[in-house]
Amino acid sequence: MAPWAVADTVRTRHRRPYVTYSLIAINAVVYLASLAVPYQTVFELGLVPKAPNPWAFVTSLFLHASVIHLTGNMLLLWLLGKDVEDALGHFWYAVVYTTGGVAANVVQISAVLLFLPGKELWPVLGASGCVAAISGVFAMRFRYVRIRLQLPFSSNPKAAPHGVEIPSWPLWAGVLTVQVGVALWELVQSPTYGAPWAHMGGFVYGMAASQAFARGRGGRNEQLVARARMAAAHGELWKALEMYQTAVHAMGEEPELLVEAGEVQERLGDKQAAADLHVRALEALLTAGRASDAIPVAARLSRLGMLQSLMPSLRFRVASIMEEQGRYAEAVSVLRSIAEGQPSSEEHPLALYRMGRLLQRQPGRKEEAVAAYRKLIAGFPESPWAAPARDELQRLGG
Numbered sequence: 001m002a003p004w005a006v007a008d009t010v011r012t013r014h015r016r017p018y019v020t021y022s023l024i025a026i027n028a029v030v031y032l033a034s035l036a037v038p039y040q041t042v043f044e045l046g047l048v049p050k051a052p053n054p055w056a057f058v059t060s061l062f063l064h065a066s067v068i069h070l071t072g073n074m075l076l077l078w079l080l081g082k083d084v085e086d087a088l089g090h091f092w093y094a095v096v097y098t099t100g101g102v103a104a105n106v107v108q109i110s111a112v113l114l115f116l117p118g119k120e121l122w123p124v125l126g127a128s129g130c131v132a133a134i135s136g137v138f139a140m141r142f143r144y145v146r147i148r149l150q151l152p153f154s155s156n157p158k159a160a161p162h163g164v165e166i167p168s169w170p171l172w173a174g175v176l177t178v179q180v181g182v183a184l185w186e187l188v189q190s191p192t193y194g195a196p197w198a199h200m201g202g203f204v205y206g207m208a209a210s211q212a213f214a215r216g217r218g219g220r221n222e223q224l225v226a227r228a229r230m231a232a233a234h235g236e237l238w239k240a241l242e243m244y245q246t247a248v249h250a251m252g253e254e255p256e257l258l259v260e261a262g263e264v265q266e267r268l269g270d271k272q273a274a275a276d277l278h279v280r281a282l283e284a285l286l287t288a289g290r291a292s293d294a295i296p297v298a299a300r301l302s303r304l305g306m307l308q309s310l311m312p313s314l315r316f317r318v319a320s321i322m323e324e325q326g327r328y329a330e331a332v333s334v335l336r337s338i339a340e341g342q343p344s345s346e347e348h349p350l351a352l353y354r355m356g357r358l359l360q361r362q363p364g365r366k367e368e369a370v371a372a373y374r375k376l377i378a379g380f381p382e383s384p385w386a387a388p389a390r391d392e393l394q395r396l397g398g
Helices: 018-034 039-045 056-062 067-088 090-115 128-141 169-188 196-213 217-233 237-251 255-268 271-287 291-303 312-324 328-339 347-360 366-379 386-396
Strands: 007-009 146-149 164-167
Touching (some): 018 056, 067 090, 090 196, 217 237, 217 255, 237 255, 291 312, 312 328, 347 386, 366 386
Antiparallel strands (some): 146 164
């Protein structure tokens, strides 16, 4: 299974992460090219602390010592970089990536020259400092974001219900802790082949860059959302609700924010307000073409007994999505909410006919299908759906 089908953050992104894609591709191509040249050439392009070439502060960022080194960096960049690029924008993301890597190299060679003379001739290679800088931004700005791990029998971590969500902070915190440990080991024992000082320097640089960008409106909004989520997690529901309302006002109809605000309203016991927020989230998701993400929201409305609050046209769309996913029983429930509402010459017969067709597909529900067709024919004999309903009844022997 491809890495992008195994895990992803659950945060909604508004930009395609073209820079992240490009950086991963460039690093991979450069690594493959480095395999075809003598190691001495790679050595010369790397950053040697004792005699640093100014160009090597940049060229070293795209060289890796092994496929494991490359893979680890690129997987972390793939997982965390997309959200950072979305928040900072393509240009500033690229700036933070590059300058963070350069800053990390400065920290590494400074540490070597001051404390680790045994590593003066070891070239510094890799995008670790760059990725550490991006991780630092992520840690400051998106520490509340969770990662959805996909189980083997499904393929889309954003849409499928089979994912397992975990906090993201143990990932970057674990990497940072290991690097701090390695750095301390170098000071008291012996040098290692890694560049832990670059990792730490890049991470701190990213944290500082995040604080600088947080002064902008987008950064303040992200921090407001983070505080709202933390307040909700700690049971401070009224405080969380107020912050969610402010965030929605500032950021627009973000489906995830509306759903989370609805969940807070549910916990406060305001069922109607919760349903209103979930309806707005559902409409935003369907407008954005995120059909699969809309299904859990519709299911929540169903559990609240508030499907009737949706416009019939919206419920038809939800039923169609469920049908496409093979969730026939749930689609029937949505259609039944239309058929059992206020009579309409257009909506009710169509809902009954579609109910009958879906019930036919489910084992043991033939009689329910027959009942739906009979109700359509008896209640709406002039409807254009009455004739096909009679045909289906004959086919079923009803």
